[in-house]
Structures are given as structure tokens and as C-alpha cells.
Amino acid sequence: MIHFKNVSKVYPTGSKALDDVTLDISKGEFVFIVGPSGAGKSTFLKLIMREEEATSGEISVNGYNLVNIKKRKIPYLRRTMGIVFQDFRLIDKISVFDNVAFAMRAIGVSEKSVRKRVEYILALVGLSEKSARKPSELSGGEQQRVSLARALVNNPELIIADEPTGNIDPELSYEIMELLVEINKRGTTVIIVTHEHNLVNEFGGRIIKINNGKIVGDYIREVEQ
Amino acid sequence: MKFRSSGYLIKEGFKNILNNRMMSLASIGVLISCLLITGAAIVTSLNARSFISSIGDENMITVYLDPEMSDIDALKLGAQIDKLDNVRSSEFYSKTKGIEEYKEKLGDELFASMQGDQNPLPHSYKVRLDDFSKYEETVKSLEKIDGVFNISNRSELAGKITKLNQLVTYVGIAAVIILGLVTLFIISNTVKMTMYTRRFEISIMKSVGATNAFVRIPFLVEGMAIGFISGILSSIIMIAIYDPVIQAIRNISYVIYEASIPISEIWPYIALAFLGSGILIGAIGSFISVSKYLKKEGGEILGW
Numbered sequence: 001m002i003h004f005k006n007v008s009k010v011y012p013t014g015s016k017a018l019d020d021v022t023l024d025i026s027k028g029e030f031v032f033i034v035g036p037s038g039a040g041k042s043t044f045l046k047l048i049m050r051e052e053e054a055t056s057g058e059i060s061v062n063g064y065n066l067v068n069i070k071k072r073k074i075p076y077l078r079r080t081m082g083i084v085f086q087d088f089r090l091i092d093k094i095s096v097f098d099n100v101a102f103a104m105r106a107i108g109v110s111e112k113s114v115r116k117r118v119e120y121i122l123a124l125v126g127l128s129e130k131s132a133r134k135p136s137e138l139s140g141g142e143q144q145r146v147s148l149a150r151a152l153v154n155n156p157e158l159i160i161a162d163e164p165t166g167n168i169d170p171e172l173s174y175e176i177m178e179l180l181v182e183i184n185k186r187g188t189t190v191i192i193v194t195h196e197h198n199l200v201n202e203f204g205g206r207i208i209k210i211n212n213g214k215i216v217g218d219y220i221r222e223v224e225q
Numbered sequence: 226m227k228f229r230s231s232g233y234l235i236k237e238g239f240k241n242i243l244n245n246r247m248m249s250l251a252s253i254g255v256l257i258s259c260l261l262i263t264g265a266a267i268v269t270s271l272n273a274r275s276f277i278s279s280i281g282d283e284n285m286i287t288v289y290l291d292p293e294m295s296d297i298d299a300l301k302l303g304a305q306i307d308k309l310d311n312v313r314s315s316e317f318y319s320k321t322k323g324i325e326e327y328k329e330k331l332g333d334e335l336f337a338s339m340q341g342d343q344n345p346l347p348h349s350y351k352v353r354l355d356d357f358s359k360y361e362e363t364v365k366s367l368e369k370i371d372g373v374f375n376i377s378n379r380s381e382l383a384g385k386i387t388k389l390n391q392l393v394t395y396v397g398i399a400a401v402i403i404l405g406l407v408t409l410f411i412i413s414n415t416v417k418m419t420m421y422t423r424r425f426e427i428s429i430m431k432s433v434g435a436t437n438a439f440v441r442i443p444f445l446v447e448g449m450a451i452g453f454i455s456g457i458l459s460s461i462i463m464i465a466i467y468d469p470v471i472q473a474i475r476n477i478s479y480v481i482y483e484a485s486i487p488i489s490e491i492w493p494y495i496a497l498a499f500l501g502s503g504i505l506i507g508a509i510g511s512f513i514s515v516s517k518y519l520k521k522e523g524g525e526i527l528g529w
């Protein structure tokens with residue numbers, strides 16, 4: 001479902017963020033990308049969602065060949081994935097419900113389907129009661145769940161979470177992780193980018209270690225649940 | 226684009242205008258001035274053209290005869306006029322016909338007492354020339370004919386009006402270009418500001434797979450709505466001003482007033498042109514800034 005072959009990314013500033021990366025991630029996998037700051041983790045995600053273009057190498061994601069993808073196809077590539085941003089990226093002027101609905105309206109889904117689906121997803125992340133609140137009236141963990149709900153709402157094949165546990169206390173990050181595991185059990189591929197080795201140790205799965213733009217480790221860690 | 230989401234998108238466009246009130250008002254103000262100046266130039270030019278065609282060929286001279294002259298003598302005089310070198314044709318225009326025309330234009334009461342012997346108008350001939358450049362010589366020869374009292378022609382007025390019309394056309398074109406550019410600039414800036422204030426939403430929309438066309442629609446709606454509102458207001462102002470101006474011209478020159486295009490005939494065109502060009506300028510203005518913006522991706526949109 002994700003295929004990188006000899007991929008390098010050099011930013012216009014000259015910094016080499018990824019250096020000859022080759023890897024495959026299959027459907028249904030639960031993957032951690034770990035590495036120190038500046039290792040190239042976010043760059044890896046940006047290449048997957050085609051916010052950035054690789055300098056060299058081959059990338060294909062969910063059936064799209066990103067080397068020669070047409071500009072007008074990029075939105076359709078992005079509809080196959082849901083992204084939880086590190087800073088949540090919620091719109092504070094509008095309610096929790098509308099924040100989640102936003103992702104469906106943005107791709108032209110009818111209001112009727114929007115309502116049903118958003119209600120379902122908010123229940124899934126345990127926020128049904130707070131759907132009329134503004135994001136700023138929620139705790140950090142709750143905001144993150146809104147962000148996750150938005151990533152899930154269009155039923156993507158792939159969920160990517162960039163530092164999902166970055167700004168919140170360990171207890172909350174645990175909640176989020178359990179949700180992601182639950183989603184993965186339903187068949188969705190999950191990629192989690194993180195600094196936190198604790199999480200990795202606790203939840204296990206496939207672990208890809210990046211350092212200085214290179215893959216320095218790729219193994220599966222089994223954990224007793 | 227799916228039709229079912231159009232209501233949502235249009236609503237978003239109008240929200241943009243309200244959220245961005247100052248710039249929207251500025252755009253509307255500038256667009257109205259642009260439309261009104263352009264419209265005034267075009268309407269003036271149309272009226273000038275109508276006037277020029279109403280006075281016919283420029284090489285028409287009216288020869289007024291001695292008011293005391295009898296009908297027979299006046300008719301006979303035609304032969305002498307026709308004999309002149311540069312005369313192509315002449316047409317007798319009796320004083321009875323003259324008074325009838327005045328009656329028609331200005332109403333019965335005033336001219337009722339001016340029938341028959343009371344008619345103060347002279348007989349006249351409408352004379353057409355072969356070569357207008359020999360105008361002066363021909364006028365001199367005409368003046369030499371016994372019984373010719375006065376010679377008037379409108380060629381001078383027509384010439385002036387033609388020049389004025391040219392001036393109005395040039396000024397109009399210049400005004401359209403300059404104000405058009407200013408308006409485009411202002412509207413595209415208004416939309417750019419809205420996009421800037423909504424950059425966060427735009428980046429989220431793009432990250433969840435909104436097409437550029439979809440992201441663009443609310444901003445196009447914003448530009449077009451600004452154009453539409455300006456078009457309506459300009460039409461109202463123009464139509465309100467047009468008739469008083471025409472009436473004022475009546476006091477200055479009846480001839481020009483008479484040739485002017487009545488409001489009842491011209492207002493649908495004014496309204497249509499204002500609405501059409503307002504919406505078009507609004508759409509182009511927002512299209513320019515939106516297209517530039519939509520080339521950006523992710524962090525670039527947010528300026529990170």
C-alpha cells in the first residue's frame with residue numbers, strides 16, 4: 001500500500017531530509033516511525049500525502065504512482081488517507097461537529113450523509129456529548145480525538161498520526177493509542193510518528209527507526225495485550 | 226463538482242463577505258465608481274451618436290428666405306439654387322410645414338395662433354452639397370441670390386459634437402482601462418485577504434482531499450457577489466441620475482434633448498451591462514488571487 005524505492009528528499013535549502021530510503025508498508029499494518037528530531041519523519045509523511053515531491057526515487061501510495069501523478073489527482077490520493085496533525089489543526093470558530101463534518105463537506109458529501117456519519121464517528125471517539133462545543137472548550141486529549149475523528153470520517157484506508165502524543169499527558173496518549181489500535185483491528189493501516197519510545201514499548205507493532213534521513217532499524221515488536 | 230454541495234459553498238462565499246466587511250465595502254465602492262464612470266462615458270457617447278445621426282449628413286445647409294416673400298416667388302427661387310455649381314439637390318421646406326413640425330414637437334397651444342398669415346417662420350430650402358470642402362464658396366453664391374435672407378447649417382455643431390464624441394470615447398476607454406485595473410486589483414486583494422484569514426481552513430481542506438475547484442468556489446462566489454451588488458447599486462444610481470440630466474439638457478439645447486435616448490429605452494441595457502460586467506470583474510479578480518494561492522501546499526499555505 002506504501003512503496004518507497006531509493007527515495008531521497010533534498011529541500012531547496014540544501015538540507016537532505018531523506019537519503020535513499022527503501023521500504024514497503026502493507027495493508028493492515030500497525031507501524032511506528034521513530035527517530036530523533038530532524039531525522040526526516042515529517043518529511044516521510046509529507047511525501048506520502050504529496051505535500052512534498054521526492055528529489056529522486058519511486059513512491060507509490062494506495063495505488064497512486066507519485067512520480068508522475070497528475071496535479072488534479074492529488075486530492076483523490078489524499079482522500080485515501082486520514083491525517084492527524086501534531087497540532088490538531090482544528091478550526092476554533094466552529095463546533096466540534098462542524099470540524100469533523102468539514103472534512104466531508106470539503107469533498108462534496110451531501111449534508112444528510114454528513115450528519116449520520118459524523119454522529120457515528122463522534123460516538124466512536126467518545127465525544128457525542130461535546131459535539132456542540134468549540135475546540136477551545138475541550139481538553140488537549142479531547143481536541144486530539146476530534147482531530148482523529150476528522151481523519152477517520154471519510155473512512156480512509158490509511159491513518160497517519162504525526163506525534164499523536166506530543167502535547168498531552170501520558171494517560172491521554174494511552175487513550176488515543178487504544179483508539180488507533182481499535183481502528184487498526186478493523187483493517188485500517190495505521191502509521192504513527194513519534195519520539196516516545198514508551199509508547200512503542202507498550203503497544204508494539206512494526207517499528208521503523210529513522211536517523212539522519214536513513215532507515216537504521218525495521219523490526220516487529222510483539223507485545224502481550 | 227457535485228451539485229448537492231453547492232448550497233454550502235455559496236453560503237461560505239457570503240460568509241466571506243461579511244467576515245471581511247471593510248474590504249468588501251471598499252471593493253463595492255470602487256467597482257461602483259468604475260461602472261458609473263464607464264457607463265456615463267458610454268451613455269454620453271451613445272447620445273452624441275444619436276444626435277449626429279438625427280441631424281443627418283453634415284453637408285446639409287438650410288437656406289432661409291425673406292419672410293415677406295410670397296409662396297410663388299419662394300418656389301421659383303429653387304431653380305436658381307439648383308443652378309449653382311456645387312449643389313447636388315435642394316428641397317423646398319415651406320413655412321407651413323415648419324410650423325406643423327413645431328406644433329408636433331412643442332404642443333398645439335403655443336402655435337395655434339401662428340397659422341396662415343400669422344406664421345412668423347420663413348420659407349426655406351434644405352440644400353445638399355456635392356463637395357463639402359467648397360462649402361464657403363457655395364454659401365457666398367447662395368447669399369448673392371435675391372431673397373435669400375439667412376443661411377444656417379449645423380455642420381459646425383455636428384463637427385463639434387463629433388469631436389466631443391471622440392473625446393468622450395477616448396476618455397471613456399482610458400477610464401475603463403484604468404478603473405478596470407484598479408478594481409481588479411482591489412477585488413483580488415479583498416479575496417486574497419479573505420484567503421489569508423481562511424488559510425488555515427484552506428490547508429485543512431487540501432489535506433483532506435478537497436479539489437482546487439472546490440476550494441475556489443466560495444471565493445469566486447465572494448467576488449461575484451461583490452460584482453453583483455455593485456452592478457445593482459450602479460444601475461440604480463445611473464438610472465436615477467440619467468433622466469434629470471436629460472431634462473437639464475432640455476433647458477440648454479432642445480435639439481440635443483430631442484435626439485437623446487429616453488430612459489425607458491436605455492435602462493434595461495444599463496442594468497444588464499452593469500450587472501454583467503460587475504459579476505465578470507468580480508469573478509476575474511477573485512480567480513487571479515485564488516489561483517495563485519492554490520498552487521501552494523500544506524505548510525506553505527500557513528506560511529510555516
Ligand SMILES: Nc1ncnc2c1ncn2[C@@H]1O[C@H](COP(=O)(O)OP(=O)(O)OP(=O)(O)O)[C@@H](O)[C@H]1O
Nearest residue numbers: 011013015016017036037038039040041042043044
Ligand atoms: N520545508 C523545509 N525546508 C527546508 N528544510 C526542511 C524543511 N522541512 C524540513 N526540513 C529539514 O529536513 C530535515 C528533516 O526534517 P523533518 O521535519 O522531516 O524532521 P522530523 O523527523 O519530523 O523532526 P521532528 O521530530 O522535530 O518533527 C531537518 O533537517 C529539517 O531542518
Ligand SMILES: [Mg+2]
Nearest residue numbers: 041042043162
Ligand atoms: Mg516532524
